[in-house]
Amino acid sequence: MNIHKLWMLGLILLSACVKGQSSNQDQVYATLPVAKPNEQVATFAGGCFWSLSEGLSELKGVDQVIAGYSGGNTKRPSYAQVCADNTGHAESVEVYYDPKVVSYADLVESFLYAHDPTTLNRQGPDQGKDYRSVAFYRTPEEQKIIKEVIAKVNATHHYARPIVTLVVPFKVIYPAEKYHQNYYRLHPDEPYIENVSLPKVMKLRENRAAYLKPEFKRG
Numbered sequence: 001m002n003i004h005k006l007w008m009l010g011l012i013l014l015s016a017c018v019k020g021q022s023s024n025q026d027q028v029y030a031t032l033p034v035a036k037p038n039e040q041v042a043t044f045a046g047g048c049f050w051s052l053s054e055g056l057s058e059l060k061g062v063d064q065v066i067a068g069y070s071g072g073n074t075k076r077p078s079y080a081q082v083c084a085d086n087t088g089h090a091e092s093v094e095v096y097y098d099p100k101v102v103s104y105a106d107l108v109e110s111f112l113y114a115h116d117p118t119t120l121n122r123q124g125p126d127q128g129k130d131y132r133s134v135a136f137y138r139t140p141e142e143q144k145i146i147k148e149v150i151a152k153v154n155a156t157h158h159y160a161r162p163i164v165t166l167v168v169p170f171k172v173i174y175p176a177e178k179y180h181q182n183y184y185r186l187h188p189d190e191p192y193i194e195n196v197s198l199p200k201v202m203k204l205r206e207n208r209a210a211y212l213k214p215e216f217k218r219g
Contacts, residue, residue, distance in 0.1 A: 042097065058201070063097065064096040066096075066181065090132050092134070116133075118163055119133075120164050150167075
């Protein structure tokens with residue numbers, strides 16, 4: 001079992017022990033907001049959704065990012081079910097953004113710098129199809145943009161290996177449990193956040209500095 005799953009299992013078990021019963025609170029799911037009139041929605045999967053949620057939320061033009069599960073067949077899966085890696089779902093994020101501030105192409109490129117898109121079914125210490133890299137498209141135009149951006153990043157040789165991100169049509173995303181939302185900011189001192197999530201967020205900040213909200217820029 002990978003580090004992320006072991007860490008989350010430990011948290012859940014600890015919570016249950018403290019309460020003296022199974023934690024029903026862990027099964028309270030978030031809800032997907034309704035996009036504002038000026039907003040569009042994009043969906044990505046790129047390993048643990050804690051760091052991906054934080055990284056993309058720091059971009060100018062991004063209003064909200066919701067952690068969830070997408071790409072599989074199981075309806076309304078739990079975190080435990082997705083971690084078992086038999087639902088077909090990947091840890092994903094739903095991004096609500098203003099296309100007048102950040103274009104879809106720039107959002108896709110930022111996504112590619114927010115994780116390692118060159119590893120198949122793996123992100124760092126985390127392994128499994130639930131950690132696969134996916135860009136979900138809603139229109140043929142988005143599909144075209146994703147492929148163009150992947151080709152662009154490949155051409156820069158930023159990564160030593162070619163990008164293996166899947167480009168697939170969006171079907172549905174199920175919001176994850178509430179405790180996963182904004183997890184990065186709420187638990188900054190946890191070992192997984194410090195050792196796995198933080199480096200990914202710093203990598204995005206370094207490579208996409210011009211696209212960050214002012215509070216996340218250096219200096």
